[in-house]
Amino acid sequence: MAILHSYPFCPHSRFARLILAEMGIGAHILEEKPWDRRLPFLEINPSGNLPLFIDEDGLAVPGPGIIAEYLDDTRGEAMGDRRLMPRDPVQRVEVRRLLDWFLVKFHDEVSAYLATEKIYKRFMPTELGGGPPDMGAIRAARSNVRYHLSYIGYLIAQRNWLAGDQMTFADLAAAAHLSVVDYLGDVPWDENETAKYWYARVKSRPSFRALLADRVPGMAPSTHYDDLDF
Amino acid sequence: MAILHSYPFCPHSRFARLILAEMGIGAHILEEKPWDRRLPFLEINPSGNLPLFIDEDGLAVPGPGIIAEYLDDTRGEAMGDRRLMPRDPVQRVEVRRLLDWFLVKFHDEVSAYLATEKIYKRFMPTELGGGPPDMGAIRAARSNVRYHLSYIGYLIAQRNWLAGDQMTFADLAAAAHLSVVDYLGDVPWDENETAKYWYARVKSRPSFRALLADRVPGMAPSTHYDDLDF
Numbered sequence: 001m002a003i004l005h006s007y008p009f010c011p012h013s014r015f016a017r018l019i020l021a022e023m024g025i026g027a028h029i030l031e032e033k034p035w036d037r038r039l040p041f042l043e044i045n046p047s048g049n050l051p052l053f054i055d056e057d058g059l060a061v062p063g064p065g066i067i068a069e070y071l072d073d074t075r076g077e078a079m080g081d082r083r084l085m086p087r088d089p090v091q092r093v094e095v096r097r098l099l100d101w102f103l104v105k106f107h108d109e110v111s112a113y114l115a116t117e118k119i120y121k122r123f124m125p126t127e128l129g130g131g132p133p134d135m136g137a138i139r140a141a142r143s144n145v146r147y148h149l150s151y152i153g154y155l156i157a158q159r160n161w162l163a164g165d166q167m168t169f170a171d172l173a174a175a176a177h178l179s180v181v182d183y184l185g186d187v188p189w190d191e192n193e194t195a196k197y198w199y200a201r202v203k204s205r206p207s208f209r210a211l212l213a214d215r216v217p218g219m220a221p222s223t224h225y226d227d228l229d230f
Numbered sequence: 231m232a233i234l235h236s237y238p239f240c241p242h243s244r245f246a247r248l249i250l251a252e253m254g255i256g257a258h259i260l261e262e263k264p265w266d267r268r269l270p271f272l273e274i275n276p277s278g279n280l281p282l283f284i285d286e287d288g289l290a291v292p293g294p295g296i297i298a299e300y301l302d303d304t305r306g307e308a309m310g311d312r313r314l315m316p317r318d319p320v321q322r323v324e325v326r327r328l329l330d331w332f333l334v335k336f337h338d339e340v341s342a343y344l345a346t347e348k349i350y351k352r353f354m355p356t357e358l359g360g361g362p363p364d365m366g367a368i369r370a371a372r373s374n375v376r377y378h379l380s381y382i383g384y385l386i387a388q389r390n391w392l393a394g395d396q397m398t399f400a401d402l403a404a405a406a407h408l409s410v411v412d413y414l415g416d417v418p419w420d421e422n423e424t425a426k427y428w429y430a431r432v433k434s435r436p437s438f439r440a441l442l443a444d445r446v447p448g449m450a451p452s453t454h455y456d457d458l459d460f
Contacts, residue, residue: 046381047327047335059320066326073319089303090289096296097277105277151276 002027005041006051007034008214009119009183011111012064012103013051015176019068021207022084022172023075027053035124064103068169084169095163098155098170102177106148111177113141118184119216142186149187153194162198175202179211185222189230196230204228232257235271236281237264238444239349239413241341242294242333243281245406249298251437252314252402253305257283265354294333298399314399324393328385328400332407336378341407343371348414349446372416379417383424392428405432409441415452419460426460434458 004020004027006013020027032041037048045052045062053061053070061070072085086092117133124130152174155162163170178199181187189196202208212226224230234250234257236243250257262271267278275282275292283291283300291300302315316322347363354360382404385392393400408429411417419426432438442456454460 047331059323061323062327063330066323066330069326070319070323073322089300092303093289093291093296093300096299097292100293100296101277 002056003054004029004051005032005045005054006030007032009115009180009216010034010050011107011115011177011180012049014179014211015064015103015173016051016053016067017210018172018176018207019071019084019169021210022082022205023071023079025071025075033123035120035128064173065099068099068173072169081166084167084172086164086166086168091164095168095170098163099173101151102170102173106174106177109144110141110148111180113137114184114186115180117141119180119219122216122218141181145181145186146188146191149189149192149195152198153192156194156198167202171198171202172207175199175208176211179203179208183216183221183225185225189224200228200230232286233284234259234281235262235275235284236260237262239345239410239446240264240280241337241345241407241410242279244409244441245294245333245403246281246283246297247440248402248406248437249301249314249399251440252312252435253301253309255301255305263353265350265358294403295329298329298403302399311396314397314402316394316396316398321394325398325400328393329403331381332400332403336404336407339374340371340378341410343367344414344416345410347371349410349449352446352448368416371411375411375416376418376421379419379422379425382428383422386424386428397432401428401432402437405429405438406441409433409438413446413451413455415455419454430458430460 002025004013004016006016006029008014008031017029032038032050032052034050041052042048044054044060047062049063051064051067053067055061055074061067068085072083076083076085085095117137121130121133152162159165161167161171162174178187182199189199203212215221232255234243234246236246236259238244238261247259262268262280262282264280271282272278274284274290277292279293281294281297283297285291291297298315302313306313306315315325347367351360351363382392389395391397391401392404408417412429419429433442445451
């Protein structure tokens with residue numbers, strides 16, 4: 001069976017879990033702490049980033065975007081209409097543009113700050129940077145998320161899903177990252193009904209169930225986190 | 231004719247210029263200053279990153295990795311043996327892993343620091359961050375580059391090119407980023423003969439000529455910068 005090295009509240013790991021569930025690929029989900037930098041893990045994956053997918057034949061595939069491309073290269077064709085990466089080169093540009101938007105820009109401006117400050121630092125040893133959250137970083141992320149929410153609303157006002165008429169990797173990446181922010185209660189959903197409606201559609205999918213069941217020890221989720229009709 | 235919005239010493243822009251030259255794709259190379267954030271540019275490319283490729287039919291393709299994938303999707307097959315992205319899914323993982331390594335990790339640890347501190351800040355208005363370089367950032371980048379050089383040497387000791395037996399996007403990305411650092415004289419080539427030999431091979435290619443002809447106004451390149459047998 002394949003293996004996914006991941007961390008429950010790492011937004012990139014959540015994206016990979018959604019892809020596996022949507023594509024019906026069974027995998028052992030193993031926990032790897034993002035701050036640990038264990039030598040055996042670095043030997044398989046020199047850059048040390050999460051998640052890391054190990055296919056049944058032992059091939060190591062590191063990082064969220066590369067995992068998405070690899071799973072599409074090897075199993076996408078068989079998905080037929082439910083393929084998460086379109087075949088058309090123009091649509092592929094749009095999916096990849098939005099993947100980059102959420103995996104890099106949203107991560108750098110919102111989800112990395114909030115996951116690190118509010119979750120990781122509770123469990124990281126002090127010498128690796130653990131401790132109380134940096135409130136400045138949290139305020140910046142809370143301010144930045146509003147702009148991304150309105151960008152999602154802007155896209156969904158013109159299309160059925162983020163990158164076009166079909167659900168793609170772009171929706172899974174955006175929803176995975178937002179789900180961590182939503183756990184923390186930091187998404188101002190009331191500011192954008194269109195974005196909220198899109199997120200409710202993604203989060204109602206069976207692939208999302210395992211994510212909604214995760215809990216940070218000692219920290220309850222926002223009241224609407226696992227409410228499918230929030 | 232296609233258009234490439236780019237900046238001469240932006241390492242990502244140099245990567246795209248190398249791809250176009252290797253693939254024989256004619257394009258108008260237009261200068262866009264990375265710090266300008268002009269509204270007409272942001273309207274085509276909301277994330278504002280460079281380079282931006284506009285295909286003959288008007289399609290806008292933003293960012294170095296997405297441009298590489300798009301050009302391979304649309305023109306790769308016709309390249310035959312000279313294709314820069316292999317067909318085999320396992321080899322594609324390795325090319326994409328190294329693309330990510332150089333476009334993200336090397337950029338964040340080395341080339342973004344040096345390009346910004348030593349080149350961009352000379353031309354940026356003060357209110358956008360222009361001014362004298364931050365010597366701490368330069369020292370960090372100069373220290374980090376040694377580790378990347380030894381990683382290149384380690385890979386080339388086992389393979390003909392960075393990702394395998396054929397030259398791929400990975401070699402072009404690595405060489406594009408290194409070329410900016412090399413202009414500034416900050417690559418300690420003497421520490422790794424294997425890496426130096428690989429770079430000499432890439433820089434001798436006709437696709438590299440236009441890059442080697444670029445000059446930063448008021449700043450001469452390192453003595454060996456455009457010497458093909460350095």
